[in-house]
Amino acid sequence: MAASTDFAGDLLKLxxxxxxxxxxxxxxxxxxxxKADDRTxxxxxxxxxxxxxxxxxxxxxxxxxxxxxxxxxxxxxxxxPVLVLLTATWFVAVxxxxxxxxxxxxxxxxxxxxxxQDEGPWLVRQLRRLIG
Amino acid sequence: MTGLTDAERQQLxxxxxxxxxxxxxxxxxxxxxxxxxxxNAYERTTDDGPVPTSLxxxxxxxxxxxxxxxxxxxxxxxxxxxxxxxxxxARTMRTTLLATYTDDADQLTMAWSLRGARTEGRRKASSFTxxxxxxxxxxxxDAFLDNxxxxxxxxxxxxxxxxxxxxxxxxxxxxxxxxxxxx
Numbered sequence: 001m002a003a004s005t006d007f008a009g010d011l012l013k014l015x016x017x018x019x020x021x022x023x024x025x026x027x028x029x030x031x032x033x034x035k036a037d038d039r040t041x042x043x044x045x046x047x048x049x050x051x052x053x054x055x056x057x058x059x060x061x062x063x064x065x066x067x068x069x070x071x072x073x074x075x076x077x078x079x080x081p082v083l084v085l086l087t088a089t090w091f092v093a094v095x096x097x098x099x100x101x102x103x104x105x106x107x108x109x110x111x112x113x114x115x116x117q118d119e120g121p122w123l124v125r126q127l128r129r130l131i132g
Numbered sequence: 133m134t135g136l137t138d139a140e141r142q143q144l145x146x147x148x149x150x151x152x153x154x155x156x157x158x159x160x161x162x163x164x165x166x167x168x169x170x171x172n173a174y175e176r177t178t179d180d181g182p183v184p185t186s187l188x189x190x191x192x193x194x195x196x197x198x199x200x201x202x203x204x205x206x207x208x209x210x211x212x213x214x215x216x217x218x219x220x221x222a223r224t225m226r227t228t229l230l231a232t233y234t235d236d237a238d239q240l241t242m243a244w245s246l247r248g249a250r251t252e253g254r255r256k257a258s259s260f261t262x263x264x265x266x267x268x269x270x271x272x273x274d275a276f277l278d279n280x281x282x283x284x285x286x287x288x289x290x291x292x293x294x295x296x297x298x299x300x301x302x303x304x305x306x307x308x309x310x311x312x313x314x315x
Contacts (some may be wrong), residue, residue, distance in 0.1 A: 039254040039261055109310040114254060117304040 008072070008086040011065045019057070019060050023096070034106050042131040044111040051100055051107055058097045065090050106132060136166070151213035160202065165214055168197030191215065192229045196236060200296045205230065205244035234299040238279060242310070245276035257288040257301040263311060271280075273298040280306060 030047045067088045072083040108127040115124055136144065141162070148165075149158035157226045172194050184190040198214075199206050206229075210221035231272070248268035255264050267273040273289065277300060280287040286303030302311075 029230075037256040039256060113256065116263070116308065118308075 002051065003081050005080050008065075008068050008080075008082045011061070011068065012082065012089060014064075014088055015061055015093070023054060023057075024097075026054050027096075034103065034110060039110065039114040041111070041114040044107070044114045047112065048107050049101065051103065053099060055100050058093050058100070062093050062097070065093075135177070141166075148213050153291040156199065156207065156210055161198075161210055161214070164198045164201035167201050168194050168239075171197045188228055189224060189232070191225055192232050195225060195229045196233045196289045199229070199240050200212045200236060203240070203243055204247060207244075220242060238239070238282075241249050241275050242279050245279065246310070248278075251311055251314045252296075252299070253314075255301050257286070257290070260288075260303050262286065262301045262303040262306075264290070264315075265300050265302055266292060267298040267300075267314065270298050273300060 021065075030050055033043045049057045065086060068083070069087050072080070072087060075083075108131050111124055112128050112131065114118070119127075140227055145158050145162045148162050152158055152161065175193075184193055195211065196207055198210075205226065206220060206309065208222040211217065211225055212219060215222070215225075217225070230241060245267065246265075249272065250266050252264045252266050254261060265276070267276065277287055277289060280300075280302060285305045287306075288301050290299045290301055292299035
């Protein structure tokens with residue numbers, strides 16, 4: 001169990017500090033871009049890139065933390081605060097991933113609207129087909 | 133019998149240049165003016181249509197010819213420079229010109245309204261997303277709005293910043309080759 005709590009501590013260190021600030025900055029930027037009336041291709045691509053980066057990072061964290069979180073639910077003995085914190089962080093990460101995927105359509109629409117209807121690179125034309 | 137001598141034409145260009153300053157190309161304006169006078173003389177005699185009976189309509193006939201040569205509606209200050217009339221009279225002449233020659237007016241008004249305009253990216257309007265066009269003045273923006281609305285293309289005026297207050301968002305059905313260049 002000691003090994004699990006140590007690993008859980010490492011995972012929390014990975015998720016905490018600069019990562020939280022980075023995620024916060026990415027989310028804040030994406031939120032600002034998607035809420036604005038302006039449609040700037042550069043901002044759209046940056047938001048898409050940031051979203052992919054965020055999803056990638058969250059998937060890595062969820063995959064790494066999943067075994068420890070699942071084991072902690074079945075373990076006996078005293079409640080370990082670090083495992084409780086990791087479980088809470090894990091659920092927050094799931095929530096963030098769902099929220100990021102939920103915004104994918106909005107990002108696709110933003111990118112599509114950043115170009116004239118008859119213009120845009122290959123990826124934008126594919127996105128138009130997807131969102132209709 | 134000859135037209136203007138080189139010296140006379142040069143003098144005419146100098147006078148017009150002094151009056152219009154840097155706002156317009158005096159050589160182009162004088163060339164359009166002289167061509168328009170020749171065409172006016174030809175059409176006045178050979179045309180089957182109604183003959184202008186007032187000074188304003190007579191001048192409108194010359195002004196539409198100048199506008200056709202310039203491929204845009206002549207500016208008020210250019211009318212002032214050529215005809216030596218006050219601004220109010222120049223404006224009246226331009227209004228009469230647009231009302232009288234409606235066939236040419238749409239195309240020429242569009243060219244006039246987009247003079248000095250520029251595109252400034254894309255923006256979401258209330259019901260569509262389109263290109264932002266920034267105009268030099270309220271007159272030009274209103275002329276553009278009126279023209280585009282009549283053509284059925286989505287267009288919406290928007291409040292710009294203090295330095296560039298006259299803006300519209302025009303839908304993607306508006307031909308791209310007619311849009312002005314970006315900044």
